[in-house]
Amino acid sequence: MANLGTLSQVKLRDIWRREDDNFTPWLAQNLKELGVVLGMNLALTQSEAPVGDFSVDILARDTGRDRLVIVENQLDDTDHEHLGKLITYAAGLGAAVVIWVCRTFREEHLQALDWLNRIHESQTEFFGVMLELVSVDNSKPAPYFRPVVYPSQWNPIVARAGADRTANALAYARFYESLLNELRTHQGFTAARYNRRHDWWTFPAGVDGYLWGVFFRSSGEVRTNLYIKRDDSRQSTRAFRLLREQSEEIEREFGEPLQWEEADAQGGFRINCTRSGSIDTPQECLDEIQKWCVDRLLRFQKIFGPRIRQVADSTNNG
Secondary structure (H helix, E strand, O other): OOOOOOEEEEOHHHHOOOHHHHHHHHHHHOHHHHHHHHOOOEEEEEEEEEEOOEEEEEEEEEOOOOEEEEEEEOOOEOOHHHHHHHHHHHHHHOOOEEEEEEOEOOHHHHHHHHHHHHHOOOOOEEEEEEEEEEEEOOOOOEEEEEEEEOOOOOOHHHHHHOHHHHHHHHHHHHHHHHHHHHHHHOOOOOOOOOOOOOOEEEEEOOOOOEEEEEEEEOOOEEEEEEEEOOOOHHHHHHHHHHHHOOHHHHHHHHOOOOEEEOOOOOOOEEEEEEEEOOOOOOHHHHHHHHHHHHHHHHHHHHHHHHHHHHHHHHHHHO
16 A cells, blocks of 8 residues: 655744745745746846835846846735736736735635736736645645636646646636636626636635635535634634534535535634546536535525625624
């Protein structure tokens, strides 16, 4: 039997306490790793480069195509302030490539970057890159950069793993385009219409810190879920506990068992509905998976929607 290690995640702030003094200098010295993931040859020009009264975290060049690159980084979730900085820096410097590196992207910021790519096509490229730290059997943490938003003409699968996986990326794009069209035009569930080539999608649940989601997992499962991550981790924990106290009633209304996942490395909780499925199956199977996703998302919205509003009021006041 193979003797395999156990993979675990390490919190970013366990390694870098501050963005300006710790994380930005590290990233500036390790741009090559970020560049490999994006298919660029990144060379540092300046850290904390001035832009009027402000300063961009990292100014670099993609030497392979001789393009100006700006990098803005965060150790926490994305916020409106950093989005505004990105746009200000891009305009002030005339950047050809804009890269936002952070722990987690809020859905509204994913959509904002997608929109920027659409209106600036062939002029400025906007990338959203999630950073995780992983460890095997308590080894030294290793950085893992994962692009989650990128220009339509850029192919992250080819850049990272070769053309043999391009078909899967396109299959995800087609699946979610069809799913969004159904949810938008026939169900009124979302107004989203953006087309990103990865294996997951999330939707705002109408309350800050709560998201509906659809995920394909490499283990051959498809999940729909409710994801809970408030700005205050104590509120996330209390919200999850309050909902779990109602699990018997909730599952009876939902019509099937749910999986109640405790906090992940980023402090988020998940309530999952799971079935078997894979993106590399015949179209008739994907059509059936889509119907299943639509049905379960609508169930989540109907059954959890009123409850999360009550829970949010309770945790905000408590």
